[in-house]
Amino acid sequence: MDFFMFVCICNAVSDQQIADAVKAGACDLQAIQEILLVSTACGTCRPTAEAVIADTLLETAAGRSRSTNASDIANLVYAA
Ligand code: FES
Numbered sequence: 001m002d003f004f005m006f007v008c009i010c011n012a013v014s015d016q017q018i019a020d021a022v023k024a025g026a027c028d029l030q031a032i033q034e035i036l037l038v039s040t041a042c043g044t045c046r047p048t049a050e051a052v053i054a055d056t057l058l059e060t061a062a063g064r065s066r067s068t069n070a071s072d073i074a075n076l077v078y079a080a
Contacts, residue, residue, distance in 0.1 A: 007045050008041075009044075011041060019052060021035050022056040022057060027057065
């Protein structure tokens, strides 16, 4: 079961929606605001929204580098 939390109460935007938007290519708060309107009313959610964006970017980068990391290359070299 996947759990989510609302990051932006004013616009009913969840952390999962923000993460999905980042994974789809939106890489900063401005881009996310254009899609989801997060943090466009009272602004209280801005720090949390930025944290979700940063965490998702790190997670995405880690996933990308993990598929071609040095250990994998070394294993291929030694296997050859
Ligand atoms: S809680 Fe996000 S703009 Fe108010």
